[in-house]
Amino acid sequence: SQKIEQNSEALNIQEGKTATLTCNYTNYSPAYLQWYRQDPGRGPVFLLLIRENEKEKRKERLKVTFDTTLKQSLFHITASQPADSATYLCAPQGHNYGQNFVFGPGTRLSVLP
């Protein structure tokens, strides 16, 4: 069965450093991989989507990579700020529209001032 793992349940880093979050998947060949941010008591907020034929995608301080050989996506936040503290979820998506949209368990990031 499909399995999605995110590198750690929680990650603490100092303000100004780069945070790197990992998403690994098995028994799955996603066409897209999405990253979301979720704050306590709120619904997830879409951040970035990367397609299987893209190696890298950037948006402001965010960068996502997608390695279909390693079955892994890396999510980077550069120059991190305390406001970046949240849970980050990866979500691989299949080729068919609306197919089996599965979320990873999430990594809770804390950026310390």
Added chain:
Amino acid sequence: SAVISQKPSRDICQRGTSLTIQCQVDSQVTMMFWYRQQPGQSLTLIATANQGSEATYESGFVIDKFPISRPNLTFSTLTVSNMSPEDSSIYLCSVEESDNAYGYTFGSGTRLTVV
């Protein structure tokens, strides 16, 4: 991007009763999705709601327990029936937006506690 209004935001219900959660979108969307997020867990897809047809349920979820309505392209409801404490969760609706590079927009969620 679409704006989703989800009601109620929270509720405390007696076991054996039912609760209907409403999801209103400010634009027409083809597919709406319902998720459950149990305490400390990630999101699990319950079902996909299509207008004009029965919802498609994921493994482990059945229509008798989670009936869904989708009367038009901007509205859907999820009912949690015959509730037990194990149903205590956050329930979220979601839509896909083609102008958001296929990202999904979520409602703010309904925090349900069954006592």
